[in-house]
Each structure stands twice: as structure tokens, then as C-alpha cells.
Amino acid sequence: MGFFHQVLPGIGTKYELETESGDIISVIFMPNGRVQLYTQPAQCPDCYAADLNPMESRRLGNVLTGAIMEAEEEGVEIAFSALADLRIVVHTYIIRDQLSGKSITDLDIRSRTGVTILAVSRDGKNTVNPRPDFRFMSGDAVVVIGESDQIRVFEQEFME
Amino acid sequence: MDGMEGIAIALAVCVVVALICRRYALPPIPFYIITGLLLGTAGLGIVGTSEISEWIAHMGLLFLLFTMGLHLHPGEVAKRRGSFLTAGLIDLVINFTAGFAVAFLIGLPFYDAVVLAGAFYISSSAIALSSLIDNRKLGFRESDTVIWLMVFEDIMLVALLILFTAQDVSPFRIIGIIICVAAAAFTCVWKFRGRLRQFFAREDELPILAVFLAVVLAVAVSEVTGVPDSLFVIILGSAISLAAADRAEVVARPFREVFLVIFFVFFGISVSFSGVPSFVIVTSVIVLAIITKLISGLVIGKVIHGRIYSGIDIWADTASRGEFSILLAMLYGSPAVVPVVAAMVVITSCVGSFSGKYSTHIRRWCGHIVAGK
Structure with a gap:
């Protein structure tokens, strides 16, 4: 070859x-x-x-x-066939009033759900890899990354 | 009509012509020239040349040569192996000699004969490359050969330009100046290549200004030194190719497209058929121009690719003469040479666009005929 x-x-x-x-x-x-x-x-x-x-x-x-992307309404799922079919989901959510003013550490997002907050978009400005003391505000758009099960837990815990 | 009205009329017709050419996937160059022939001295006499049209046409020529220089990356050319030289030399020897012999036979003086031989030899890179892209032929091995043949011809064009210039004034002084300017340009670009690359990556108007400045600077240096600006723009282009060939080409392209259309159409306008040798002679020059490229193509096919049929593919895309033939005729040709070159460019590029499109059919058809025997 x-x-x-x-x-x-x-x-x-x-x-x-x-x-x-x-x-x-x-x-x-x-x-x-x-x-x-x-x-x-x-x-x-x-x-x-x-x-x-x-x-x-x-x-x-x-x-x-091998990264087959299945576009969902607000997220994509990427499958890495070379890595034992590892499937990673990247999803966006809008922060609602009840989470406003709380930091990532307050909510204990990583240990409760397993997902990572990848980026936050506020008023057209993006913060990539926000620090643990980053405080959300109502209306922030957040990008989270994790396995599909972890994403589901995140939705149940914080988005419903 | 001279001046701006003339340019406006010519350009307006060219827009329509370009539209039709794009619609039917034809190369626009011959049709710009035909437009010029119809509008100008040889045809209806509606439009005449003026100082402004000559200036714009000259800028077209300079931008054409500048972008040609961008394709002459010294490192890439030096990396080529023997096949590049072999193919190039076969093409040069067969076509240049044939062109010179023809010119000699029709009784042109030595100087004109060299001009005609050059125009006869150099194929149109623009038509060849767009044929390879548009007809989806870049996957073939023969296409690589064609592309590098065009580069070899570009280098020969530079040699011809130096030759024509050097015979006017003292050759050593001219060649000395060229070497100094080239050394300075290449050293500067190489030294600051990192910064230049960043500069050309800018999205604002600065790269555009810089490219225009480079070309104007070449004209200014030429006025001071007496060496033609055409050589300086090629050197500058080739030097810039060390740092940012792709970006510089993208930036220079709009200038080239606009000015070059004026160059082609006003070349057509300026042609007069009054000093032309007989119709039979012109026709035989054209037929020969197509045949000799076929012969050189077949020899290259046999030598480089081991198959004589590869030669048909090579011929199909190199049969067209175009911008560089006109350039030689316009800069150095006498009134006897110019109309011959104009007719040759128009006819060969029409034949070439057809052969480029149907080269696989032509090759198969030739294969059947030979097998049938």
C-alpha cells in the first residue's frame, strides 16, 4: 500500500x-x-x-x-468505530431559572451525572472549559459532552 | 470608438460571450479574441485601441505572468525527476523546430521566425488546466505529465523573454540585473517567509494591496533598469510562491480575470489581416501546429508512459495555443506574425477544447482503427 x-x-x-x-x-x-x-x-x-x-x-x-454523525435536534452523536464502538454525545441545553446563580461545583454535575460542561455561551460570548466556580445565569446555552446514558441522567437531574 | 466607450462596449460583449461559454463549457479565450476581431480593425471597426485599453491590457499580461510565476515554485520544480526534463525537451525540440522551419519556409526574417516558433511551441496552460479539471481527468497519469509540461513551457517562456530582451541591449548587463533582482527577491521572501505567510492569510484588504503593489513595483523597477517588467513579475511571483502561493493566487485572481479579458479582446481588436501571407499559408501553419503537438504527444506517451495511446491524451490537452502565444506576438511580433498567431490561437484552442473533452473517445476510436487493421 x-x-x-x-x-x-x-x-x-x-x-x-x-x-x-x-x-x-x-x-x-x-x-x-x-x-x-x-x-x-x-x-x-x-x-x-x-x-x-x-x-x-x-x-x-x-x-x-467512521465518525458517523446522527444529528439530533440539539446534539450530535459521534461513534468511533476504531475505539470499541465508543459513542460520544455532544448536546446543547438552555439553563433555566432554577439553576441561575449556581456554580458547577454547587450542582456537583460531574460526580452526579458523569457529563462534562464543555462550553457556555452567554450574550454571544463563549467560555470554553468553564472553571468549577463558574456561575450559570438563566438563558445561558451550555454544551455538555458524555456518553448517551450520562446525558440522559443529566437531563433528568437538571433539565426537567 | 476609442477610450472608455470602446472598453465598455468590448467588455459588455465579453460578458455575454463569457456567459455563453460557461453555459456550454467552452474555453472563453478564443471567443474573446473572435469578439475583438469582429469589433476591431479586422472586422466592423467599431472599437479601436487607446492608451487606456493598452494600459489595462498590459496589466492583464503582467497579472497573467505573475500568477504563472506563482506556479514556478523552485523547490517543487527541482524535485522533479528525469521524466519532467525528458517530456519537456521532446515537446520543445519537436514543436519549436517545426515552428521555426515553417516560419523560415514562409519567408519570415530570423527574428520573426523565432517569435512564431515560440508562439507555435507554447500551449495554453489556462485551457489545458481547465480542461483537466472540467473534464475530470486529473486521476490519469497522463494528466500529471501534461501539468508538468506546462511548467516546463513556462520556464522556456522565461528563457525566450530573456533572449528577446538581451538582444536589444547589452546581454550581460541585462542578465546581471535579472540575477541580482531574482537573488534579492528570493532571499527577502525566504528570510521573511513566516511573516509573509501570516500577512497573506489576512482577511482584510492588505494582501490585495500588496499584490497590486508587487506588480506596479515590477513596472517601476523595469523603467529604472530597462529590463522588461514581464520578467520581473515572473520573478516576483516565483519568489512569493515560496511563502504563500495559494493565497497570493486567490488574491491576484480578480485582477487577472478582469484585465486579461481586456488583453484578449483588445489583442483581437488590434489585429489587422492586411499584412498577412496567403490564406493557404495560414491554414497550413494551423494544421501543422495541431499535427506537431500530436507527434510530440505520441513520442512523450511512448517514452514516459510506455504506451503510444497515452500520447493521444497528452495531445488532446496540449493542442490549444493561447495566452502565451498571444503574449509573444503582442510583445515582439511584427505585423506579419500577429495575424498568423491570432488565427492559430483561435483555431487550435477550438480544436483543443473539443479534443480535451472527447480524448477518451478519440483514444478508443484510434485503438479500434489500429486493431481493425
Whole structure:
């Protein structure tokens, strides 16, 4: 299995992968963000091509790395097939009045539910990895990360 | 009509032409020239050249060469192995010699013959590269060969420009100045490449200003030193490619697109067919231009890829002559050469866009014919 890349002047960068079975896959990145993908099966002179926009190429990349994203209304679930099917959920919630003024330590979020508060968004400003003494205010948008069971516990404890 | 009205009319027609070309996936370059021919001296005589149009056309040429320089990253070129040189030399020897022989046979003086040979030899990078992208051919090995052939031809163009310049004034002085400017440009960019990369990554207007300044600076240095600005912009482009080739290209692109359309259409407008040799001669030059690229393509296919049919793919995308042929004719050609080059560019690029689109069919068809025998 060989893998190499080269610059194509005036076009972009080309990555070429030869699989064990002798198929050749080429990926060409162009400066305008578009990507062209070619597959050339072994023993076949023809090339099959696809022209992808940046969004499409990211989606294809996600599928290939095994991180299949199932978009929910306010969260995504990412499955890492390489890590014994580890499934991680990232979810957003809006803080309601009864949690207002309480800190992360007061609520003891990590030990009670297992989830981690990843970020808080308040009035258009984001705080990533808030400190334990961070105090919530009503209307804050929080991003939590955890396994789906832990997320469910978090919803029951704090969001209902 | 001269001046701004003329430019407005020409540009308005070009917008419509570009729209039609995009609609039918045709290369716009030959159609800009045809538009110019129809509007200008050779056609209806509606639009004439003026100082402003010449200035804008000249900027188009400089931006074309600047972006060409951006593709000449010295490190990447130096990394290429023997196949790059072999393919390039086959292409050069066959097509340049043929072009020179033809020019000599139709009785052009030596200087004009070299100009025509250069125009005859250099394919259109713009048409070749967009054909490879639009027709989804980048996966083929032959496409790599085509892309690097274009780079080799660019380097030969630089050599030709130096040759034409050096014969005007004292050659050693000119070459000395070029080497000094190149050394200064490359050293500066290399020394400050980290900062330059950050600078070109900016989202505000500064990179745009800097690129325009680079080109204007090249003109200014050229006025002081007497070395043509075309060489300086290539050197600057190539130097900047060390730091931020992709970003600089994105920034320079709008300038190039606008000014280059003016360059093509006003080239068409300025062409006069009065000094042209006979129709038969022009036609035979064009037919030969297509045939010699086929021969060089087949030889390259056989030598580099081991298959003569690869040559058909190589020919299909390199048959078009375009921007660089016009550039040589416009800068150095006499009234006898210019219309021949104009006709050659228009016809070969139309043939080339067709062959680029259907190269796989043409190759298969040739395979059937040979097998049938």
C-alpha cells in the first residue's frame, strides 16, 4: 500500500493511495476549496471521478473515518468505530431559572451525572472549559459532552 | 470608438460571450479574441485601441505572468525527476523546430521566425488546466505529465523573454540585473517567509494591496533598469510562491480575470489581416501546429508512459495555443506574425477544447482503427 502526495502547479495538491488490491484512489485539493476524487480500479483503464464541494468532502471524510454523525435536534452523536464502538454525545441545553446563580461545583454535575460542561455561551460570548466556580445565569446555552446514558441522567437531574 | 466607450462596449460583449461559454463549457479565450476581431480593425471597426485599453491590457499580461510565476515554485520544480526534463525537451525540440522551419519556409526574417516558433511551441496552460479539471481527468497519469509540461513551457517562456530582451541591449548587463533582482527577491521572501505567510492569510484588504503593489513595483523597477517588467513579475511571483502561493493566487485572481479579458479582446481588436501571407499559408501553419503537438504527444506517451495511446491524451490537452502565444506576438511580433498567431490561437484552442473533452473517445476510436487493421 503506497501513499504519496505531490503539488500540481496551477491545480492544487494531489494525494494518491494504492490499495492492497491494486486499486488507485486519488484526491485532488484545489485552492477554491473543491475536491476531486478519482478511483481507478486495478486492471481497468478508466477512471471514475466525483467533484465535491467543501461540505460534501467533509461529510465523506466523516463517513470514511467512521465518525458517523446522527444529528439530533440539539446534539450530535459521534461513534468511533476504531475505539470499541465508543459513542460520544455532544448536546446543547438552555439553563433555566432554577439553576441561575449556581456554580458547577454547587450542582456537583460531574460526580452526579458523569457529563462534562464543555462550553457556555452567554450574550454571544463563549467560555470554553468553564472553571468549577463558574456561575450559570438563566438563558445561558451550555454544551455538555458524555456518553448517551450520562446525558440522559443529566437531563433528568437538571433539565426537567 | 476609442477610450472608455470602446472598453465598455468590448467588455459588455465579453460578458455575454463569457456567459455563453460557461453555459456550454467552452474555453472563453478564443471567443474573446473572435469578439475583438469582429469589433476591431479586422472586422466592423467599431472599437479601436487607446492608451487606456493598452494600459489595462498590459496589466492583464503582467497579472497573467505573475500568477504563472506563482506556479514556478523552485523547490517543487527541482524535485522533479528525469521524466519532467525528458517530456519537456521532446515537446520543445519537436514543436519549436517545426515552428521555426515553417516560419523560415514562409519567408519570415530570423527574428520573426523565432517569435512564431515560440508562439507555435507554447500551449495554453489556462485551457489545458481547465480542461483537466472540467473534464475530470486529473486521476490519469497522463494528466500529471501534461501539468508538468506546462511548467516546463513556462520556464522556456522565461528563457525566450530573456533572449528577446538581451538582444536589444547589452546581454550581460541585462542578465546581471535579472540575477541580482531574482537573488534579492528570493532571499527577502525566504528570510521573511513566516511573516509573509501570516500577512497573506489576512482577511482584510492588505494582501490585495500588496499584490497590486508587487506588480506596479515590477513596472517601476523595469523603467529604472530597462529590463522588461514581464520578467520581473515572473520573478516576483516565483519568489512569493515560496511563502504563500495559494493565497497570493486567490488574491491576484480578480485582477487577472478582469484585465486579461481586456488583453484578449483588445489583442483581437488590434489585429489587422492586411499584412498577412496567403490564406493557404495560414491554414497550413494551423494544421501543422495541431499535427506537431500530436507527434510530440505520441513520442512523450511512448517514452514516459510506455504506451503510444497515452500520447493521444497528452495531445488532446496540449493542442490549444493561447495566452502565451498571444503574449509573444503582442510583445515582439511584427505585423506579419500577429495575424498568423491570432488565427492559430483561435483555431487550435477550438480544436483543443473539443479534443480535451472527447480524448477518451478519440483514444478508443484510434485503438479500434489500429486493431481493425
